[in-house]
Amino acid sequence: xxxxxxxxxxxxxxxxxxxxxxxxxxxxxxxxxxxxxxxxxxxxxxxxxxxxxxxxxxxxxxxxxxxxxxxxxxxxxxxxxxxxxxxxxxxxxxxxxxxxxxxxxxxxxxxxxxxxxxxxxxxxxxxxxxxxxxxxxxxxxxxxxxxxxxxxxxxxxxxxxxxxxxxxxxxxxxxxxxxxxxxxxxxxxxxxxxxxxxxxxxxxxxxxxxxxxxxxxxxxxxxxxxxxxxxxxxxxxxxxxxxxxxxxxxxxxxxxxxxxxxxxxxxxxxxxxxxxxxxxxxxxxxxxxxxxxxxxxxxxxxxxxxxxxxxxxxxxxxxxxxxxxxxxxxxxxxxxxxxxxxxxxxxxxxxxxxxxxxxxxxxxxxxxxxxxxxxxxxxxxxxxxxxxxxxxxxxxxxxxxxxxxxxxxxxxxxxxxxxxxxxxxxxxxxxxxxxxxxxxxxxxxxxxxxxxxxxxxxxxxxxxxxxxxxxxxxxxxxxxxxxxxxxxxxxxxxxxxxxxxxxxxxxxxxxxxxxxxxxxxxxxxxxxxxxxxxxxxxxxxxxxxxxxxxxxxxxxxxxxxxxxxxxxxxxxxxxxxxxxxxxxxxxxxxxxxxxxxxxxxxxxxxxxxxxxxxxxxxxxxxxxxxxxxxxxxxxxxxxxxxx
Numbered sequence: 248x249x250x251x252x253x254x255x256x257x258x259x260x261x262x263x264x265x266x267x268x269x270x271x272x273x274x275x276x277x278x279x280x281x282x283x284x285x286x287x288x289x290x291x292x293x294x295x296x297x298x299x300x301x302x303x304x305x306x307x308x309x310x311x312x313x314x315x316x317x318x319x320x321x322x323x324x325x326x327x328x329x330x331x332x333x334x335x336x337x338x339x340x341x342x343x344x345x346x347x348x349x350x351x352x353x354x355x356x357x358x359x360x361x362x363x364x365x366x367x368x369x370x371x372x373x374x375x376x377x378x379x380x381x382x383x384x385x386x387x388x389x390x391x392x393x394x395x396x397x398x399x400x401x402x403x404x405x406x407x408x409x410x411x412x413x414x415x416x417x418x419x420x421x422x423x424x425x426x427x428x429x430x431x432x433x434x435x436x437x438x439x440x441x442x443x444x445x446x447x448x449x450x451x452x453x454x455x456x457x458x459x460x461x462x463x464x465x466x467x468x469x470x471x472x473x474x475x476x477x478x479x480x481x482x483x484x485x486x487x488x489x490x491x492x493x494x495x496x497x498x499x500x501x502x503x504x505x506x507x508x509x510x511x512x513x514x515x516x517x518x519x520x521x522x523x524x525x526x527x528x529x530x531x532x533x534x535x536x537x538x539x540x541x542x543x544x545x546x547x548x549x550x551x552x553x554x555x556x557x558x559x560x561x562x563x564x565x566x567x568x569x570x571x572x573x574x575x576x577x578x579x580x581x582x583x584x585x586x587x588x589x590x591x592x593x594x595x596x597x598x599x600x601x602x603x604x605x606x607x608x609x610x611x612x613x614x615x616x617x618x619x620x621x622x623x624x625x626x627x628x629x630x631x632x633x634x635x636x637x638x639x640x641x642x643x644x645x646x647x648x649x650x651x652x653x654x655x656x657x658x659x660x661x662x663x664x665x666x667x668x669x670x671x672x673x674x675x676x677x678x679x680x681x682x683x684x685x686x687x688x689x690x691x692x693x694x695x696x697x698x699x700x701x702x703x704x705x706x707x708x709x710x711x712x713x714x715x716x717x718x719x720x721x722x723x724x725x726x727x728x729x730x731x732x733x734x735x736x737x738x739x740x741x742x743x744x745x746x747x748x749x750x751x752x753x754x755x756x757x758x759x760x761x762x763x764x765x766x767x768x769x770x771x772x773x774x775x776x777x778x779x780x781x782x783x784x785x786x787x788x789x790x791x792x793x794x795x796x797x798x799x800x801x802x803x804x805x806x807x808x809x810x811x812x813x814x815x816x817x818x819x820x821x822x823x824x825x826x827x828x829x830x831x832x833x834x835x836x837x838x839x840x841x842x843x844x845x846x847x848x849x850x851x852x853x854x855x856x857x858x859x860x861x862x863x864x865x866x867x868x869x870x871x872x873x874x875x876x877x878x879x880x881x882x883x884x885x886x887x888x889x890x
Contacts, residue, residue, distance in 0.1 A: 250768070251309070257765040258303035264758040265296040271754050276745045285743035288732050291725035298722070299762055301715035304708075306461050306769050308468030315663060316426030324352035324421060324480075325404035329391050330412040331359040335368055337671075338412045342374045345410060350421035353404060359394045377401055379632075386632040391476070392645030396490075396636050404483060411477040413671040414440070420667040424480045427661045434485030434658035435650060437463070438478045438665060442672035444883040449774075450876040451679045452781040453672035456773040463662040471712035472662035473650035477670075485658050489649065490637035492656065497628055502551055506542045509617040513538060516613035527610045530565035534614065537561035559618070566614045641696045643806055644689025648697060651713055655704030674882040676822045676874075680788055687720050687792025688799075688806055695800040722782060723789030730786075730832050730867055733860040737843035740852065747855045780873040787828045826874045833871050836864045 269292060278285045326345045330338045338356060345354045355375040358365050369376040377398045379388070389396070395409065406428065410416060424436045439459035445451075466472045474481070513535045516522055522531065541554045628634045639648035650660060673679040699705065699713035735741050744751060766775060798804045823830075843861050846852035 250771075254309075254765075254768055255307060257761060257768055258307060260761045261303060261758070261765050262300050264754075264761055265299065268754040268758045269293055269296050271750070272744075276751065278741075278743050278745050281741045281743055284728075284732060284735055284741065287728045288743045291728040294721065294725045298715075298718060299765070301711065301718060302462075302769075303765065304711060305465035305469075305715055307465065309461055309465040309769075310468035310662075311464055312467070312661070312663065315423055316429055318350060318422045318425035319429055322406060322425060322428075323404040324350065324406045324408060324425070325398075325402045326352050326354045326408045326410065326416075327357055327395060327398055328355065328410050328412055329357045329359070329394050330365075331391075331394075333412040335362070335365050338365060339368055339372060339374075341410060341412055341415050342369060343372060344415045344417075345408075346372065346374055347418060348408075348416055348421055349418045350425065352408070352421065353402070355398060355402065357394050357398045359388070359391075383632040386630070387640075388632075389636070389640040390643060390645075392636075392638040392640045392649075393632075395638050395645070396633065396640075399483070399486065399490075399637055400633060400635075406480055406482055407486070408480045409477060410668065411670070414477045414668045415443075415670070416478075416668045417666075420478075421480070423665060423667060424663055427663070428480075428482060430659065432657075432659045433661055434482045434653045435472075435474055435660040436480045436663050437472055437475055437660065438663050438667045439463075440475060440478055440668075440670055441666050443669040444674065445672050446880075446883055448876065449777055450873075450880045451673055451676070452777045452873070452877075453679070455778065457770060457775050457778055460664065460773055461769045461771075464664060466712045467660070467662040469708040469712050470659055471654060471709045472660045473713070473716075474646040474653075474660075476644065476646040478668045482658075485653055485656075486637035486649075487635070488656060489639075489652050490635035493637075493652075494628070494635050498551060499545065502545055502555065503542070506538055506545065509538050510535070510542070512613050512616040516610055522610050527569055530569050531610055531613070534562055534565045534617065538617075562614050562617055566611065569610050569614075639693075642689040642692035643685055647690060647713070647716070648693045651693070651697065651699055651702065651705070654709050655702050657704065675880070676825055676877050679877070680785075680825055683785060683788050684792055687789055688796045690717055690720055691793050691796035692800060692806075693717070695796060719782075720789050720792055723786040723793065726783045726786035726789075729783070730836070733863040733867065734835050734839040736856060736860045737839035737846075737864060740846070742853075742856050747859055777873070780870050783867075783870045784829060784873050822878050826878065829871050829874050833868060836868050836871075840864050840868075 269289075272289045272292060277289060326348065328338065328341050328345055338358075342354060342356055348354075353375060355377050356365065356369045358376060358378045361378040366376045366378070379394070379397050383393070383397070387393070399407070406425065408416070408421065408424075420438070424438065427433050427436050440455070441459070442453050445453050463472050513531060517528070517531045517535065522528065537558055541558045544554045545551070637649075638645045639652060641648050653660065673682055694714075694717040699710045699717070702710065705713075732743055736743075795804075795806060799806045840861060843852070843857050843864070847854060847857045847861075
């Protein structure tokens with residue numbers, strides 16, 4: 248309790264001192280003569296203040312849980328080991344450990360590579376094997392999410408333990424997690440991901456003790472601990488509810504598009520001079536009104552079957568009335584009719600209206616178009632291999648969106664902070680960058696497609712907990728400014744701040760001191776320096792994740808999906824090219840330091856500004872220096888300390 252009081256005092260102090268500093272920076276200290284660096288710098292500082300405030304909010308209600316409840320007897324559990332192209336022996340090592348978990352269960356290897364050798368090996372070990380069937384041919388596979396969704400159809404356990412192929416579970420993993428599900432509202436129990444093949448210095452920054460500790464415990468305190476893709480147990484009932492709700496929403500969307508397209512067809516027909524005959528106008532007006540009523544009923548939650556049935560009857564009746572007026576004068580051109588309506592149903596951009604704009608919209612043709620659109624509304628999702636998709640498929644990572652949707656439906660989640668599985672971390676820079684890029688892309692895809700701040704069902708704190716994780720990936724843009732500012736001053740003498748006098752230091756130093764103290768107390772001895780280094784040093788990865796996710800969501804440019812390799816792939820020489828942006832920045836920093844020292848010693852440069860920016864540039868170099876042990880890392884050597 249004493250520590251929590253101290254932590255909250257530091258959170259408040261950080262927020263107050265930070266706000267005092269940032270307000271002063273915006274209102275008083277901007278050097279508008281150099282706005283092109285002054286404004287980006289204050290924006291970066293504002294971003295960082297918001298980031299640290301979100302961190303403070305996260306840990307405000309940090310929830311270290313006591314011992315878990317005892318696991319109930321008689322529950323059925325499926326253990327899923329998701330794999331694509333990992334080495335067979337690696338998958339089998341995880342499979343054997345999963346098979347030997349103490350609590351009664353069934354173990355399944357979900358092989359998205361459909362390998363016969365793995366299938367035979369799994370059967371020889373008494374392990375179940377599932378791969379996708381022919382029903383997936385020609386449809387999106389949705390990577391790991393699709394693999395698990397496929398297996399959910401073929402299994403029936405009440406709970407599912409999901410493991411990556413390289414996450415070896417300990418025998419007690421189910422005994423230590425199933426007890427939480429005695430609360431019928433709990434849908435997920437997430438445990439830490441810790442890696443056994445990482446040296447003491449963790450040169451690739453694989454371990455995440457701050458995240459799988461204070462941060463997840465903080466999110467847990469707000470009922471916002473989220474699914475991390477592996478080492479988690481999920482309630483099947485919750486997942487299937489997600490799938491059914493998603494299915495219903497997709498059908499609602501399909502009907503909504505169909506009705507909107509029908510309204511466009513009718514509008515074009517009603518506006519055409521050839522359809523001025525009173526009986527024709529009356530029929531078209533009747534159907535138009537019926538479509539409007541159907542759209543309103545859909546928005547109000549009326550049963551889809553009833554409203555589409557009623558609309559079909561109205562269209563049939565209108566068609567009969569028009570035919571009865573003058574059958575001979577209203578022949579339907581066989582080249583028109585429903586051709587085009589079928590293909591346009593899924594369009595959100597008015598494609599149907601564009602397709603019919605060049606045709607003569609006779610009333611019978613228009614009504615046939617409406618019927619064709621409505622006929623396409625069915626119970627099957629024609630764009631998916633299976634109609635129900637429990638795990639979210641909107642990003643290259645399935646985890647965050649799935650748990651966000653669970654929270655939106657009112658389910659609870661739990662973070663259980665105990666090492667219950669031993670994983671394998673990347674062993675070279677290339678593999679690590681692939682992994683981090685995929686994480687970033689998946690997170691930003693979720694942000695762009697289902698912004699948590701706009702989602703219904705979650706409370707304000709839950710929305711902010713998801714937003715804080717997504718917000719952190721924007722740090723790459725701020726990092727560029729933090730690297731550029733001292734370089735620009737030391738080389739060109741351009742200071743983005745009007746003054747480095749007492750007013751600046753009186754505001755900046757207390758804020759930074761309390762900020763660092765906050766992280767120190769929050770971590771309680773957890774090593775966080777490596778994580779701080781990588782949060783800045785991987786700025787090209789974070790920028791790439793944001794930009795590629797944006798082009799994927801907005802411009803529909805595919806991302807592809809890369810499984811994180813489990814073995815060292817690249818030579819040291821090849822890896823240097825992967826960190827070229829960091830090397831360029833380091834070279835510029837060194838040049839800036841040399842020029843700054845020369846100016847200070849020879850040219851009487853402004854001493855305070857030079858000293859501050861020299862210290863800043865040196866700090867940036869120290870941060871970026873993390874790439875050297877990463878590049879020269881030769882992989883994990885068991886029992887070698889400090890290797």
